[in-house]
Amino acid sequence: xxxxxxxxxxxxxxxxxxxxxxxxxxxxxxxxxxxxxxxxxxxxxxxxxxxxxxxxxxxxxxxxxxxxxxxxxxxxxxxxxxxxxxxxxxxxxxxxxxxxxxxxxxxxxxxxxxxxxxxxxxxxxxxxxxxxxxxxxxxxxxxxxxxxxxxxx
Numbered sequence: 515x516x517x518x519x520x521x522x523x524x525x526x527x528x529x530x531x532x533x534x535x536x537x538x539x540x541x542x543x544x545x546x547x548x549x550x551x552x553x554x555x556x557x558x559x560x561x562x563x564x565x566x567x568x569x570x571x572x573x574x575x576x577x578x579x580x581x582x583x584x585x586x587x588x589x590x591x592x593x594x595x596x597x598x599x600x601x602x603x604x605x606x607x608x609x610x611x612x613x614x615x616x617x618x619x620x621x622x623x624x625x626x627x628x629x630x631x632x633x634x635x636x637x638x639x640x641x642x643x644x645x646x647x648x649x650x651x652x653x654x655x656x657x658x659x660x661x662x663x664x665x666x667x
Contacts, residue, residue, distance in 0.1 A: 520584045520612065521620055521628055522548035522557055527572045529563075544572065546584065546617065551632050559584050559614040567617060581620040581628075586612040 526547035533540050544566040546559045566572065575582060591608040599605045620628075 517587050518585075520548070520550070520557065520559070520586065521581060521624060522550045522584070524548050524575045524580055524582045525556065527576045529569070546582070546614070548582070548584070551628075552635070557612070558609070559586065559612045559617070561614045561617060565615060575619065581625050583618055583620050583624065584612070584614045585616040586614045588613040 524546060528545045528547070529542065530545065531540050531542040542563040544561045544563060546561070548557045548559065550557055567575075574580075589610050589612045591610050593606065593608045596603060596605050596607055
């Protein structure tokens with residue numbers, strides 16, 4: 515069962531393994547590095563090898579930079595201290611890794627809905643910026659602007 519889905523553009527696929535110290539068991543996993551529109555940072559998802567698509571399909575998606583839908587049932591945060599924090603950054607941070615249970619290529623319809631939602635988000639942000647600029651200009655002039663969405667005659 516998946517608690518949430520993430521739609522993003524697949525950039526990189528890595529397969530890695532590690533050994534559990536207590537049992538000696540070797541665990542192999544597939545990591546997907548993806549980009550979500552509007553986010554600065556990449557998104558990383560881990561899949562167990564038995565739930566991951568075949569490697570040739572993953573390679574094809576990586577080459578084409580396909581849009582994928584990843585279903586996840588959990589996440590874990592890896593906290594760290596920044597040795598050289600930039601201005602405005604806190605000295606501590608966290609890397610969130612999503613524990614994926616399934617991945618598939620996004621349909622054309624899903625991509626259209628994502629693009630339409632992104633466009634609506636940009637328009638709303640532009641309107642908010644324009645409203646703030648009008649409020650600031652009105653405050654400087656000493657008048658109050660009309661409410662948002664109403665036109666003046």
